[in-house]
Amino acid sequence: MERMTRQRSAIESSVQQAGRPLLPQEVLQLAQQAVPGLSIATVYRQLKALVDEGALRAVQLAGDPPRYEPAAHGHHHHFQCTRCQRVFDMHGCPGNLAHLAPAGFVVEDHEVTLYGRCADCAPGPRTRAGRRRATA
């Protein structure tokens, strides 16, 4: 079975603690803080293994490379900031989408993604100079 290596736990906990879906490169950078010599190949291998085991889920959107998040988060959708490109979780689900499909089509699943400005990048009166970026 799977062995508990420093690499594996560093990769898994990076994703578990991130609070938003992470790119493989972001996982590498975070996990390298715990395991300096960590290679990108191991990140890819472990991310794939963790997805297969059901610990993580791949979030694929709009031509971007896949991001990874804890599978425990349950059904939800995502919001991508058009300025900083980061992806955030959204709670709630529009539901009742099956009627959009053409006649004779069977709907099994759905994906909803919103695009716009995250709280940090939003324009207008709420903008404060010097606001720090959300936890990476």
Added chain:
Amino acid sequence: MERMTRQRSAIESSVQQAGRPLLPQEVLQLAQQAVPGLSIATVYRQLKALVDEGALRAVQLAGDPPRYEPAAHGHHHHFQCTRCQRVFDMHGCPGNLAHLAPAGFVVEDHEVTLYGRCADCAPGPRTRAGRRRATA
């Protein structure tokens, strides 16, 4: 400006007449019926140019490479068959999605994709043996 070459018109009309978003490889195959020597590099170059000019739109979903459709189709969403992987247009739009975003987030756009079985690949009573695949 853009020159009207055989390659360009073959590529554009392939996408215009397809009836569903096409992958670059599919565009190549269709356009090669009109221009046998057509190269994949030219397909990529022209697809990019046509998107920049506003004639086509790129449809990007779930880790797949981008597909291309006529920009004239207006706002709509897509359905991807989990069996044949083809992508189809859906008319209609759930609307009222902005409330899903976290407080302070500004929604500018949205993307909705349904997954399931297309009419050709649907299970159950409608299935007929020997049914031919829809026009590729």
Added chain:
DNA sequence: TTGTATGCAAAGCGTTTGCAGTGAT
């Protein structure tokens, strides 16, 4: 004639994989 568009092949880029060495069990 002029310069963009093309075809070919090489280069990129993110991801995957073969291999021999490392280290968890």
Added chain:
DNA sequence: ATCACTGCAAACGCTTTGCATACAA
């Protein structure tokens, strides 16, 4: 002592790009 895991580098698949030629204007 095993044998899965790791790092490295080569291999991959898709897309882009450099370059000399072809051809639309």
